Amino acid sequence: KINVLLRINPGVEAHTHQFIVTAHVDSKFGILKSDTETIRSIIDTIESNEALSFQGFHAHIGSQIFDKNAFRAEIETMGSFIKEMIDKTGRSFPALDLGGGFAAVYTKEDAPIPIDEVCALLIDQCSLINEKYDLHLKRLMIEPGRSIVAEAGSTLYTVGFTKITPHKKYVFVDGGMSDNIRPALYQAAYDADLTNRMNDKKTETVCIAGKCCESGDVLIEKTDLPCAVTGDQLIVYTTGAYGYSMASRYNMLCVPAVVFVKNGRSSLVVRRQSFEDLIERDEGDIL
């Protein structure tokens, strides 16, 4: 049988540094916890299918969670919800999946809760609700996303040219939103250095812009660098998650190669996309 969990919107949002209880009830994700009739009927539908086995509930309240109270709020809310569903359905729900949200360090400002502290907190809080609401939970699941790989990856760019406007200095690079959509999509922040000038003083605050035909194609709005010139190599840190996996062929730019590096050795794990790759599915005949 295939085990099934149902994603619930617990009304706890932690998409920003501050978690907000009862926020974002209109989220496209999950079924609102108060919609118990719909939830009950979905469980019945799953249980009536002999290939499926309903195991319990799932929630994911956001990413880059820096505040332990957000996890506490999620667990308390899910605990009282599961209790309500046990009372309403007479069933037991052995599994609880708390999603992800374990943060990575993107910039110097980011101070994630150490992963062992997060885990201890989740286990302690789940033990508390298990006892408090008599839930009989048997399985606790998490979905650690970026915290596993984000910091392991960096992206290397070559500086093309620079441009000074009345209020800014742009440093243009040979990539952009096509290899990292996060800054354009939701103003994600990153840190950078010039790898060939690591010992030079950072004398300028610049804006790192990509080569896509969008004003929003900015990789870093403000970062301090030595005076960058054509040919310098720029490294943007913490691109190991949601970088390559969300890369696109925007403006028909080729997706860069992925190289693993360890102990002075390197290995090409994803070859650079070629122009031939980009047009391989184009048909030649014109009607």
Ligand SMILES: Cc1ncc(COP(=O)(O)O)c(C=O)c1O
């Ligand atoms: C359902 C679900 N679980 C886990 C994750 C992982 O999130 P993060 O990488 O922010 O920890 C995501 C990310 O979007 C998600 O949608």
